[in-house]
Amino acid sequence: MKSLKLYFKYIRINMLSGLQYKGWWLMILQTLIVVVTDPIGIILLFYRFGSVGEWSVEKILLIYAIAVTSFGLAETFSRGFDYFPWRMIRSGDFDRILLRPCSVFVQVAGSFFHIHRISRVFGGFCAIIWCMLKLDAVFSPLNVLVLIMALIGGYFAYTGVFVMTSGIAFFTIEGLDWIYIFTNASYQVTRCPIDYMPKILRNLFTFFMPMLVISYYPASAICGWGEGYAKGLLALPAGLAFLGFSLYIWRFGVRHYQSTGS
Amino acid sequence: MQIELKEICKNYKVSQRPEGRFGMLKGAFVRNTKTIKALDNITFNIRQGELVGYIGPNGAGKSTTVKIMSGILTPDSGSCTIMNRIPYKERKSHVSEIGVVFGQRSQLWWDVPVNDSFDLLKDIYDIPTIRYKKRFDELIEALSISDLLKTPVRQLSLGQRMRCEIASALLHSPKILFLDEPTIGLDAVSKLALRDFLKNENHKNGVTMILTTHDMDDIESLCSRVMVIGHGNLLYDGNLDMLKQQYAPLCNIKASLDKKTEKFHIEGTEDIKVVGNTWNVLYDPSKIPTHSIVEILTKKLPLKDIVIEQQDIDEIIAQMYKEMSL
Amino acid sequence: MKKLQSSIPIIRGCFSIFKIKTAEGFQYRMAGLAGASTSIFWGLIEITVYTIFFKYANNREAGLQAGMTLRQIVSYVWLSQLFFLMQPMNIDKDILRKITSGDVAVELCRPLDLYFHWFAKTAASRLTPMFWRGSIILIFAMIMPLSYRLLPPESLTGFFFMILSIFSAFLLCTAYAMFICTVRLNVALGEGPAYILMLIGGILSGAYLPLQLWPDVMQKFLLYQPFAGYLDIPLRLYIGTMSTDSGLFAISLQLCWTVVFIAAGKVLMSFRLKNLIIQGG
Structure with missing residues (x-):
């Protein structure tokens, strides 16, 4: 509980820092433009080619939007880990964190906060609601629960990616770019209708990084495309499991740092 | 003894680029690693309330020692006991009783007023409000920083910032203070004021201080004891006058x-x-x-x-x- | 003549900056490999999506009606992954640091024209990732299974024109990056405006979707706007959806926009620097 309080204190001070700059509202606008323009390719493609079998643009967008919103949540509330490899290890600020008598995890997670990142969450969430309305989904308590669980699970999963990256960064920060496959590139995978998605992609994003578990299965459960609620509710445990796995790597990295100091 | 280091060893591996004309190109494919002894059998004790100068040329192993004593780094072998704890094993309880000041790096939040940073540090160190208030008043008085509290750190001059840094490192009343080149880049007046403050703090509260610096005036005016390290070995440990006699008779x-x-x-x-x-x-x-x-x-x-x-x-x-x- | 002589040291100075930057870039071999793997991953996903639409979409003839075959799109995707690296994605780290820390004044003391000094720096930092990352992507794209493979150019003249066009595109990208850089000189606004400008360039370049597949009503506009010159024009020449006649016109269009951006950048920069000096940095 104390950790949580401290985390929000950290967020607060970083938010205040951000607001010191006059251009912060432009940053909000910037992220909003990113969010709106990001799926422009797929929308225009549907516009030209029409639906693919039963896969309409709304269906694809719903899955996409759930993934993006989760990613946005992680980017907003675990920004410190996202920045960690590039902003903290090199600068030696991590030493400072080790010198404070509280959880290293909380300190790193709260070490950066950019208010404008929330616009990805906002944009994504609007898209989810719009798609659900278009698809005549029912806003029953169960469906809302599945959706919320999906977003929380997604938050954990993407935080897991950041944490894992940070853990690996203790060993090398050269060539960490491939992690992009599991962050910004990962939700691009949702552009493939799931029936046509190559097996390898499907397995990678189900059994390793559970991106589809937190997006496709909940969406399918909510809209009744054939996957049951049991699978839809797997989002939260799957996200937690991935985060747990990442934390293991992170701990390993911290220990390595303490023994080499590099 | 408050601080006891016994036969501490620490090695680093560094990678090197192959030399020669095509070194850069070769470096893209192969890299040689070399082991460097950062600390080689370092042993010393420090009593509570001592003011110790720790000197040596760049890369001699000063900061490695400080990192081990502050719990950031684990030694390869040897034992380090500080206030009956092993720093790198009981990190949290250890660091809540030490303070560290880096002359070159700030622990304050760059863009917000100093006061906000202090507030957060209060929460980080979980200092009871009454104790915090008392200590806070003491420090702003002694360091005369009451006028600076509402200014964002980035707008402070180096001397002003350093005073705030010192205050922030002492808010939680640490028993040991590590100072890494605290006077670097300061003007003469600020240096003198800072030394006075440190001397006072040491005298009044019995804070043990370990000072690494390249400024010999710091050592001369503050430290009764000097340790010299070079190539990872402790070369001298004693008072400053003896050192002078030995090397500058x-x-x-x-x-x-x-x-x-x-x-x-x-x-x-x-x-x-x-x-x-x-x-x-x-x-x-x-x-x-x-x-x-x-x-x-x-x-x-x-x-x-x-x-x-x-x-x-x-x-x-x-x-x-x-x-x-x- | 005098003017020419005085410009020689400037060119030499710019060249040495270019050399240092390139050497720096070579150090990050792993970064190149990792970067290439993301580009390849991205490319594979794109191709998969296009293949699905060309094969299973309800209106699967739409691509051909827009004038592109699936094979052409595959080539387009790979080459766009490659040349996307030229595009301004961020301001050069050194320059950014100088801008945000207010060290621009120091730069002004050097005996170099600041605009072209930075121009060389920016150009170099865009070119170096192309060597490592680019060649890995290219090799990979050429050895893929047939349906995912980068095809040879449509015609030799088309290829020749593409090379010309790529050079112009490189200048255009750098000029635009410099324009963004001068916008960034207004530190108070933060990175927002600069980023938005980059984003607009990226979207309209065809990197998100080949411009030919965009709605028909927009086609004329899309061809004339400056960012077609980033990517779309050279790639059309390569895959052969643009004739060499219109190619010549398109290349001159690229150069026109380059000149416009350089002029805008120089004007904005001298304006900003004047302000800077008046304010006293």
Whole structure:
């Protein structure tokens, strides 16, 4: 509980820092433009080619939007880990964190906060609601629960990616770019209708990084495309499991740092 | 003993780019690693309330030692006990009782007023409000920073920032304070004020201080004890006067004369240099007393003025590093 | 003549900056490999999506009606992954640091024209990732299974024109990056405006979707706007959806926009620097 309080204190001070700059509202606008323009390719493609079998643009967008919103949540509330490899290890600020008598995890997670990142969450969430309305989904308590669980699970999963990256960064920060496959590139995978998605992609994003578990299965459960609620509710445990796995790597990295100091 | 280090060793691996004309290109494919002994059997004890200067050339192992003592780094072998704890094993409880100041890096939040940083530190160190208030008032008074509290850190001058840094490191009343080049880049007035404050804090609250610095004046005015490290070995541990005697036994008498006078030898001195109208007589005070040289000089030379100098501390250290081939 | 002589040291100065930057870039071999793997991953996903639409979409003839075959799109995707690296994605780190820390004044003391000094720096930092990352992507794209493979150019003249066009595109990208850089000189606004400008360039370049597949009503506009010159024009020449006649026109269009951006950048920069000096940095 104390950790949580401290985390929000950290967020607060970083938010205040951000607001010191006059251009912060432009940053909000910037992220909003990113969010709106990001799926422009797929929308225009549907516009030209029409639906693919039963896969309409709304269906694809719903899955996409759930993934993006989760990613946005992680980017907003675990920004410190996202920045960690590039902003903290090199600068030696991590030493400072080790010198404070509280959880290293909380300190790193709260070490950066950019208010404008929330616009990805906002944009994504609007898209989810719009798609659900278009698809005549029912806003029953169960469906809302599945959706919320999906977003929380997604938050954990993407935080897991950041944490894992940070853990690996203790060993090398050269060539960490491939992690992009599991962050910004990962939700691009949702552009493939799931029936046509190559097996390898499907397995990678189900059994390793559970991106589809937190997006496709909940969406399918909510809209009744054939996957049951049991699978839809797997989002939260799957996200937690991935985060747990990442934390293991992170701990390993911290220990390595303490023994080499590099 | 508050701090006990015993036979601490620490090695680093560094990768090197192959040398030669195509080194850069080769470096893209192969890299050699080399092991460097950062610390080699370091042993020392520090009592509570001591003010210790820790010096050595760049890369000698100073910061590695400090990192081990502050719990950031695990040694390869040897034992380190501080206030009956092993720093790197009981990190949280250890760091809540130490303070660290880096002269080159800030622990304050750059863009927000100093006060906000202090507030957050209160929460980080979980300081009870009453104790915090008292300590806070004490520190802003002693460091005269009450006017700076509402200013964002990035707008402070280096001297002002350093005072705030020191305050932030002492808010939680640590028992040990590590200072890493605290006076680097400060002007003369700020330096003096800072030294006074540190001396006072040490005196009043019995805070143990370990100071790494390249500024020998810091050491001379603050530290009763000096440790010198080079190539990962502890080369000297004792008081500053002994160090001077060991490495700079010679004194110099500078005699200005009314007119140029031919050089002659004085029994017992090491060397005499004549530059224009000035004589420089180098001698070892333990071999020949100063007054007897002065006597000879007054008798035989048309003296205008006479000055007795000790070798400069910076020169001593430079010479010492050279002698130890650091 | 005098003017020419005085410009020689400037060119030499710029060239040495270019050399240092390139050497720096070579150090990050792993970064190149990792970067290439993301580009390849991205490319594979794109191709998969296009293949699905060309094969299973309800209106699967739409691509051909827009004038592109699936094979052409595959080539387009790979080459866009490659040349996307030229596009301004961020301001050069050194320059950014100088801008945000207010060290621009120091730069002004150097005997170099600041605009072209930075121009060389920016150009170099865009070119170096192309060597490592680019060649890995290219090799990979050429050895893929047939349906995922980068095809040879449609015609030799088309290829020749593409090379010309790529050079112009490189200048255009750098000029635009410099324009963004001068916008960034207004530190108070933060990175927002600069980023938005980059984003607009990226979207309209065809990197998100080949411009030919955009709605028909927009086609004329899309061809004339400056960012077609980033990517779309050279790639059309390569895959052969643009004739060499219109190619010549398109290349001159690229150069026109380059000149416009350089002029805008220089004007904006001298304006900003004047302000800077008046304010006293």
